[in-house]
Every structure is written in structure tokens, then in C-alpha cells.
Amino acid sequence: MRRPFVTSICVLVVALAPATLLAQEPPPTQPPTQQPPAQEQPALPKEPRLTFTGDAGILLFTIKGDQTATFEELVTKVKDSLMNSQDPVRKQQLTGWQVYRAAEPAAGGNALYVLHVDPVVKGAEYDPVMLVVEALGKDYATPENQEMVKRFVDVFANVNRLNLTPLVK
Secondary structure: OHHHHHHHHHHHHHHHHHHHHHHOOOOOOOOOOOOOOOOOOOOOOOOOOOOOOOOEEEEEEEEOHHHHHHHHHHHHHHHHHHHHOOOHHHHHHHHOEEEEEOOOOOHHHOEEEEEEEOOOOOOOOOOHHHHHHHHHHHHHHOHHHHHHHHHHHOOEEEEEEEEEOOOOO
């Protein structure tokens, strides 16, 4: 009983396959417009990658043990870019910005840094690498700046975010 059913289905599929293929719309024959390769700044995400929703926040950066100087360079560049920004949101972010290095080592010989933000600018970008890329603007396209950003990306072993709400005001 099963064999005739399977055979019938197979014959039907084989018979209808050409009709299905021919019924599809052919791909457009218009050649794609040539665009020069873009060496511009990568499109920043429309939505921030790392934000806070609480009244205060903490980012715990676990930094590879041999990359602490590079991370501290990143923090300096972020602070400078926030200070020199024409964007009032970025200037407001700087008012609550404090970075600390833990005296105790993190697991695996890594270093622990704490970014304490109080008050936070809710919904603003707090990813330090994205803030540097934003500050570079069109200058991001230079090979030196792209290499610098790559060095900054490579320092992180882990990042944890804590949104904080005060218990007593």
C-alpha cells in the first residue's frame, strides 16, 4: 500500500518540477550600478550598543593583563572625545564619568577596571570603542586610526554591565 503512494508522489514531483522552475521570475538583467569602494567610517548603529537604564551604572571591564596600557589609552581618548564633543549628550555623559582600576587582579592574570557613571544619560552610548569611532568621524578611514581601533577592541577579556537604582535618596 505504501509503495504505490510514494511512487505516485515522486512521479508528481518530477512532473511538476519544470513548471515550477519556469514559472519563477528571471533575475533582473540590468547591471548593478558601480559604486566606489567606501573607505569611510563604518556606519554606526542607529541604536547604541551599550547603554544604561538605571539612575546610575557600572561597567566592569576585564582587560587582558598585557593590554592595560592600551586600555588606559582608550579611556583617555574617550574622556578627551567627550570633553571636546559638540554634542550636549556627550558632554552630559562626562559629568558622571569615573574610571577606577582595581588593586586586586582579576582571574587569569587579567586586570579589572570599573567605570562608575552617576548620573547616567539613559539610552546614550557607553561603549568606549564606539565613542572613539564616533569621535574620529571621517578620520576613522585612515589606516593608522583603523589599526588603533583594532588594538582597542583586542584589549577586552570580558565586559559586564550593572544598572543601578538607589535605595535611599
